[in-house]
Amino acid sequence: MTAQRIVIFGTGEIAELADFYFTHDSGYDVAGFTVDGAFLKQSEFRGRPVVAFEDVAEKYAPDQFGMFVAVSYAKINAVRAEKVAAARAKGYRLATYLSSRATVFPGFTPGENCFILEDNTIQPFAQVGANVTLWSGNHIGHHSVIEDDVFLASHVVVSGGVRIGQGSFVGVNVTIRDHVTIGKKSVLGAGALVLEDQPDFSVLAPRGTERSPVPSTRLRKL
Numbered sequence: 001m002t003a004q005r006i007v008i009f010g011t012g013e014i015a016e017l018a019d020f021y022f023t024h025d026s027g028y029d030v031a032g033f034t035v036d037g038a039f040l041k042q043s044e045f046r047g048r049p050v051v052a053f054e055d056v057a058e059k060y061a062p063d064q065f066g067m068f069v070a071v072s073y074a075k076i077n078a079v080r081a082e083k084v085a086a087a088r089a090k091g092y093r094l095a096t097y098l099s100s101r102a103t104v105f106p107g108f109t110p111g112e113n114c115f116i117l118e119d120n121t122i123q124p125f126a127q128v129g130a131n132v133t134l135w136s137g138n139h140i141g142h143h144s145v146i147e148d149d150v151f152l153a154s155h156v157v158v159s160g161g162v163r164i165g166q167g168s169f170v171g172v173n174v175t176i177r178d179h180v181t182i183g184k185k186s187v188l189g190a191g192a193l194v195l196e197d198q199p200d201f202s203v204l205a206p207r208g209t210e211r212s213p214v215p216s217t218r219l220r221k222l
Helices: 013-024 053-059 078-089
Strands: 004-009 028-035 048-052 066-069
Touching (some): 013 028
């Protein structure tokens, strides 16, 4: 079976990771990279051409190539969403990466431009929208819904029946109780324990562990 050829938007760390995952664990073949012309600083990345997004359709025709937008959660995922919309406007189909090391069940179909890494467990009847990033090691409970343009960092526990609103960011080690709804474009900081519904644009920012005034050199037992 011939691999589907794609172009990756971006030349940063996430694009480098996307290239690695698509190359080693998918049915896609990465043909090249693209960035906005104003940020075009190199003609090659990871041994493949880099072209200006404004000219990408001339080298990589949308009827022959797909695209994957490898962008972070900048501006609460708005930058990634904008680039996905721009790729669609050019006629590109958006590729999704679903790790072979993720645990999924029959009937699960993620939306386009998703990046679902290893050790995610997605239980039956859970839904994942378009342009969603699930970094490694998350639990997505049954009947939960992750709306479009969401970014989950690692080791997040999404209990059953949860809804995470469009454009939200969920930090490392967040735990969300069952049947809780998170409003759109919310930010849940690392380690947050969420036990009740949160309105749109909520920010939960747990304090980090306080540093002791005693230096390690004065510890008697360790």
